[in-house]
Amino acid sequence: MNDDKFDFLKTLGIYLFGQAKKFSLRFKKSPTMKDLMMVYYSEAKSARLTGKKVAWITSGGPVEPLIAMDIIPIYPENHGAMIGASKMGAGLCEKAEAMGYSNDLCSYARSDIACATVNGGPIGGLPRPDMLVCCNNICGTVLKWYEVQARYFNVPLFILDTPFCHTGYSEEAARYVRAQIDEYILFIEEACKKKYNFERLRQVGHLSYEGQQLWQAVLDTAAHRPAPMSAFDAFYHLALIVTLRGTQEAVNYYQQLLSTMKDRVARGISVVPNEKYRLLWDNIPIWPRTRWLSQKFASHNACLVADTYTSAWCGAMKYIDESKFLDSMAEAYTRIYLNIGVDEMAKMVIEMIDKYDVDGFVLHSNRSCKPYSFGQLDIQRIVEKERGIPCLMIEADMVDDRSFSESQISTRIDAFMEIIKERRFKFK
């Protein structure tokens, strides 16, 4: 059998599997994350059979305009997280290093760039993109990363440039981003070879807003004592608000999740048995070690009740005007958590400390993410000054397990928890 034929049959298999799964979900009251992700990836990976377009997009990028045109959005960062969680990060990062990429570069980018050339990783690589959409509201790295992929796949690249808001959102930035939203629409029309459907975008906008509200409501349930869910659960349930924001599936999923969490609250069920201490997490998870960290903190009766990472997908909701989605989107996407000054970030951290009533602050100093990590030391100092709670900084990497020193981190967590326990004892 030649390669093309094999490839076709493989794709057909993936397609049929996805459709069968989708059909079976009709009879399932509440599909799991795994069910939904299986359908999502199988539809994406069989897009060339169904004629659908695939766009790769950055995690902070505006996905709604794609969804409204039935383009399947694919998130290399989400893929990076999957690679990290399945502990395949170190291998793929090494491959990227052999390709000439420095091991100091972002490990999402390194593993994705390597993965594209070998179709490796936990799901056998991502479906080939028809277009790339890069929004630099999360970092400058995505620009370079998407340039690499645009050269590799030889497909059009749209860059949504969201000027950094050190001390506010300037008028000129507002005009610039708004103008680019129109350019984005034109880019999509060009890629799809059909007129843009603005009516559909309005619906998608509503669903996106509803999804974000629900996601925030889910996260809010952890303000309850004891918390029905932890940040580690949020890391898991996050996938849909990232990838399928603006779809009915995401809304349904979070409605279901919210009622589960509310039910747990009503029945006083805590995610960490004997929850005594509540912590706030900062930065992207250490994907290969989430389980280990979760168990480690739980062994001290500590629950990571909230984090600055998963809340970033609903943190700019205050700027969205549902009736003027296209216009307000520009501001909402520009003023997200990572695109603002360190002082404003510290302010949001303090709001979370108060809201979730936490006893300590754990900061992951993430070698892969400079805009998220530089400034953390100042945020830590501001938190210590304003709220006087103990802070712990762990240096690691979100994907590349080679940067994780288990014994050292374990000792530091033990020492940190001792301080929190003593502090509790003193104040009682």
Add this chain to the structure above:
Amino acid sequence: MDKIAEFRTIVDHPYLYLQKLKDQTGKKIVGTVCSYAPEELIYAAGALPVRLFGSDSGIHRADLHLQSYCCSLVRGILEEALSGKLDLLDGMVFPHTCDSIQRLSDVWRLNLVKPFHADVVLPVKLSTPSALQYLLDVLKKFKTDLERGLAQEITEAGLIHAVKIYNAIRAQMKRLYQLRCENPQVISGQDFHTIIRAAMIMERETFLEDLAAIIVELTKTASEKKPSGTKRLVLSGGICSHPDIYDAIETAGGVVVDDDLCTGSRYFEGMINENLPPLTAIAKRYAERASCPAKHAGLTNRGEGLLKMVKDCKAEGVVFLLLKFCDPHAFDYPYLKEMLDRKKIPSLLLEMEEQTQAGGQLQTRLETFIQIL
């Protein structure tokens, strides 16, 4: 040459020079951190823009604000600021380029009180009409910020004068690059580098006068200096804070004939059109000059530019001089190398820490590389 010796003293002790200048003339000094700082505007506001390069002594104060995986340029600049060495500055200008400089601005704003602090959040794209409109808007806003911050009106005449001075410097620098390309023996790499660094520190009109004198002198002696048959190289990368590298290259039998460096051609390249309104013309130069990898001006522009440079100056190889933890450059390196490989142009990657001295290992690598050319 006396002038170059004077330049070297200034480059080695920039703050002594600046303090003296300030004491004597009352001139305001404004620090910048990147080649995208709109210096013409700062100059038109009557202040002297000075590019900062950070400390060459141990970094410890900056450790309290920036982790070890931040590049030593950014950490070094913060170190000098925190140690008080930059107290003579009347202001700081942070053009938006990379993630590290972006956060340096925040850390600076929160920890160091300066009379004037400006973020010039330039577009990342330099290739679309809306980006160019935004770039112009940003320059206009920066002009207002400067006027308010330095309490000095920027007049149209002042701006035109600044553009003239900067254009004249760029024209002279272009001439210097040509001279070196034609006959690299006219000036040593060290001296060349000294001139470039002096251009970023010295009072610009004084610098221009001295530079013109140096070039006259070099032109005169050029015919006496025979080309020596050394291997011609292009340097590519971010900043070069290691003038020793030039000696190391020369000792190894090579010579630098052109560069694509932030402390080099990217700072000088491109003239400002004096027939256009000044701000429009300044914006246009940013859009057209060779870009820093933190900016987007196309997918292969930098590679094509590098190939053209190698061809034009008849170089036999390229040395990539990358600063450790500089992401934009590290991302571009594999594709640049691949484009060179396809044209069978050998290249060598040197990853530098700010404090790295050109040691024995570096020397050996350079020698091995130059021998195979």
